[in-house]
Amino acid sequence: MPASYDVIVVGLGGMGSAAAYHLAARGRRVLGLERFGPAHNLGSSHGGSRIYRQAYFEDSAYVPLLLRAHELWEKLAVDSGREVFIETGGLMIGRESSAAFAGTLDSARRWDLDHEVLTAADIRRRFPTFRPAAEDVGFHERRAGVALPEATVTAHLELAQAHGAELHFAEGVLGWEADGPGRKAWVVTDRGAYTADRLVIAPGAWASKLLPDLGVNVTVERQVMYWFQPESGVGPFSADRHPVYIWEDPDGTRIYGFPALDGAEGGAKVAFFRKGVPSDPDSLDRRIHPDEITAMSEYLRTRIPTLPGSFLKAAACMYANTADEHFVVSQHPDHPRVTVACGFSGHGFKFVPVVGEILADLATEGTTKHSIALFDPRRVRV
């Protein structure tokens, strides 16, 4: 007989590691299965930093989840003894009508979130690394900051293990089955087979391979993160002086970036938001091409002119997009024993701790007190 568990979590990246922790902390017998190593750099949860913000232009419905995520980041830091989150403040720059500014402001007003609206002159004075156009405006919120993805995944994995979860790395899941009255769910891997009462499947960019009958088209987009050593040195970019930011141009192009987090040598990270090349997760082009580096340096010259002093490094990552760029977090519509989490569409990491809590709720209670109607897969089923 194969070994049997209460819950098997497939995929121990951002979402799966958080689910494994919340389930194990509730006393469930948990098996976690991950094809790569712990906190690896081959999926969507690497690169040292992720923006966390509270006023949310993507949809105001995310705000209560962000507030709960904030509480859970703080708890995770205490429970794990790791630095998983740094509050730096966050700045949105764009024209008054841009989604980044107008949508964020609308969300802040709806939820009464603490914020300040800045003119272009205010931005230049308070955050002198930025060169906004005279018509640009800024939205600043103090509670925004940086989530540290590798440290977060490591913290969740360590705490899951401390609560008794069994975690297998370098073990790829080949398939699963979860139907039939009274039967348990089965998972077959390249090393063996296991059974459980419930499955949580959080496969990131591999959603279309592990969840073929979910009926949701999750497309993978290659994204590049760039680190530059600022011409000015990292001083003006240090985390106690520099916010995380998203900057939207009138043509819709967005960049986002971070303060310098890795000391004098590490530089500051910046990236284009979306605009990536459609890719297959198993054959992602992980090389960074010289013309990509040139394009980013040139883009920065007129906006954050001291940032592209010298190019340090770059890395590829994957967005896993749904058609409407909202998440899928739900019980599988056709398999009640299975809970799914996918399609985080390039903006999921800031929710990791609360998604872990929701997945544990769904897998143990079949329901959650959090409002997740927006994440129902049936809205985008093809």
Ligand SMILES: Cc1cc2nc3c(=O)[nH]c(=O)nc-3n(C[C@H](O)[C@H](O)[C@H](O)COP(=O)(O)OP(=O)(O)OC[C@H]3O[C@@H](n4cnc5c(N)ncnc54)[C@H](O)[C@@H]3O)c2cc1C
């Ligand atoms: C460049 C970049 C910048 C981003 N910036 C931000 C940001 O600033 N703020 C923000 O909130 N979000 C951001 N995101 C998005 C966020 O990082 C993702 O939404 C989040 O990390 C997705 O987590 P996940 O658990 O779905 O995927 P992953 O962390 O990739 O986890 C999926 C796991 O499943 C495993 N797996 C897949 N198939 C199998 C199998 N068959 N067997 C076993 N294991 C399997 C994979 O190996 C992987 O470990 C960014 C993403 C990228 C790429």
